[in-house]
Structures are given as structure tokens and as C-alpha cells.
Amino acid sequence: MKFRKLILLTLVFTLICTSAVYADSVTQKIKLWVINNKKVEVANGSIVVDNKLYISSDVVSDKLQAIVIWDEGDKKATIYKPNVHMITSEGSRIFGDVKLKDKFKFNTFVQVDSLKADISALKLTISDPYGDDTLIESRKSGDSDFPDGKNDFWITMKDISYNFDSVGSYTLRFWVKPVGASSFQLISEKVISSK
Structure with a gap:
């Protein structure tokens, strides 16, 4: 009985660790940008998923000094600079x-x-x-x-x-x-x- 619990516990632990490592390799948080050759630290608001960069509209508005308008009906963000x-x-x-x-x-x-x-x-x-x-x-x-x-x-x-x-x-x-x-x-x- 102890042997089965040990195998089950080892299997569960292996799955959890493997999932965490896989998720970390698929999703990466970006902490530093370079805008016009100037380094900008970003605490939250940008992430890479499957080699695609996703940026928060608040970060775009703030860092690029642009107007971001969210259309809730169309689920669309429009950026004006x-x-x-x-x-x-x-x-x-x-x-x-x-x-x-x-x-x-x-x-x-x-x-x-x-x-x-x-x-x-x-x-x-x-x-x-x-x-x-x-x-x-x-x-x-x-x-x-x-x-x-x-x-x-x-x-x-x-x-x-x-x-x-x-x-x-x-x-x-x-x-x-x-x-x-x-x-x-x-x-x-x-x-x-x-x-």
C-alpha cells in the first residue's frame, strides 16, 4: 500500500513540475522594453505567448503618449497618436x-x-x-x-x-x-x- 502511494505521489509531483515548466516556457512576462533606444521598465502589461507579443493598452497609452479608445461593443481598441x-x-x-x-x-x-x-x-x-x-x-x-x-x-x-x-x-x-x-x-x- 505504501508503495502505491509513493508511486502516485511521485506521478502527481512530476505532472505538476512538468506543467509549470511547460507553462513558463510558453508564456513569458516582459520586464524591459526599448523605445527609441531608451530602456523602459514595465512592471505589468506585456507578455509573450507562443512567440507573439501582447501589450496592455494602458502601457501603450502611457509609454507612447497615445490615446487608446476601447469599444466594448466591438471588443476593439483603437490607438491614436x-x-x-x-x-x-x-x-x-x-x-x-x-x-x-x-x-x-x-x-x-x-x-x-x-x-x-x-x-x-x-x-x-x-x-x-x-x-x-x-x-x-x-x-x-x-x-x-x-x-x-x-x-x-x-x-x-x-x-x-x-x-x-x-x-x-x-x-x-x-x-x-x-x-x-x-x-x-x-x-x-x-x-x-x-x-
């Missing part, structure tokens, strides 16, 4: 870097081309070198200065007085909220260096 340029200016002076402890009033000109998704809101934020965000301005559909239904638009965001009191990179981020979405999606960044 608009062309966005941001120019920062203090009066007539355009700048991209500042001196440490500079405090001045500036505005941001945003040019958006090829926006194929309908949006219900937009916003511009600035993040200091420690990651603390400040909202510069937000606009929503129905506002007089909101670019409703336009694929290409140019807007000047309101002036902000800001103190660049730390050395490092300050990041301007331009966000949009697709119609029907509950959250904003990042579509462009611009770095201002403080030295």
Missing part, C-alpha cells in the same frame, strides 16, 4: 531652460495636429523635479475657447507665475480626455531644465 508641439514663452522670449531660483510669468502655446479622437476636456500641468504636479489650466467641452470637433488646433494656455526653485527637469504635460472616458490620457511632454 496626435502630433503635439509645445512652446513656452515669457513675453516675446521663447525658452526651454531656466536659471535656478528663476520666478517668472510664462505661457505655453500648444499646437495639435492629426487628433483623430473626439475629446471632452484637456489640461496642461507642470511637474517639478520631485514629481509634484501643478495644474496650469484645464478646459472642457462647452467652454468658449475649447476646440470642439477639430482635428487640428492651436491654443495658448493661460499665463502662470512659477518658481523654478530646484535644480533638475520640470516637465510640462498636455493631457486630453476622450469622449466617454473617465480619465485623462497624456499625449505630450516638454522638459524645461533648471540649472
Whole structure:
């Protein structure tokens, strides 16, 4: 009787170990990507199954600064990557870097081309070198200065007085909220260096 239990236990253990090894060789989690020759660590959201790469739409949206729209009815994800340029200016002076402890009033000109998704809101934020965000301005559909239904638009965001009191990179981020979405999606960044 003990001999049969030993054989059965050995068989079960062998099947479990073989299945785990097989599953690991078929399914592999990806932890590192290279985007434009820059290494990007990805905690979750990408996997290889049968030599095919599957990527989470959240990872695509975040890392590529694209708009991802999920159609529940058709079970289809559509990815839009608009062309966005941001120019920062203090009066007539355009700048991209500042001196440490500079405090001045500036505005941001945003040019958006090829926006194929309908949006219900937009916003511009600035993040200091420690990651603390400040909202510069937000606009929503129905506002007089909101670019409703336009694929290409140019807007000047309101002036902000800001103190660049730390050395490092300050990041301007331009966000949009697709119609029907509950959250904003990042579509462009611009770095201002403080030295």
C-alpha cells in the first residue's frame, strides 16, 4: 500500500513540475522594453505567448503618449497618436531652460495636429523635479475657447507665475480626455531644465 502511494505521489509531483515548466516556457512576462533606444521598465502589461507579443493598452497609452479608445461593443481598441508641439514663452522670449531660483510669468502655446479622437476636456500641468504636479489650466467641452470637433488646433494656455526653485527637469504635460472616458490620457511632454 505504501508503495502505491509513493508511486502516485511521485506521478502527481512530476505532472505538476512538468506543467509549470511547460507553462513558463510558453508564456513569458516582459520586464524591459526599448523605445527609441531608451530602456523602459514595465512592471505589468506585456507578455509573450507562443512567440507573439501582447501589450496592455494602458502601457501603450502611457509609454507612447497615445490615446487608446476601447469599444466594448466591438471588443476593439483603437490607438491614436496626435502630433503635439509645445512652446513656452515669457513675453516675446521663447525658452526651454531656466536659471535656478528663476520666478517668472510664462505661457505655453500648444499646437495639435492629426487628433483623430473626439475629446471632452484637456489640461496642461507642470511637474517639478520631485514629481509634484501643478495644474496650469484645464478646459472642457462647452467652454468658449475649447476646440470642439477639430482635428487640428492651436491654443495658448493661460499665463502662470512659477518658481523654478530646484535644480533638475520640470516637465510640462498636455493631457486630453476622450469622449466617454473617465480619465485623462497624456499625449505630450516638454522638459524645461533648471540649472
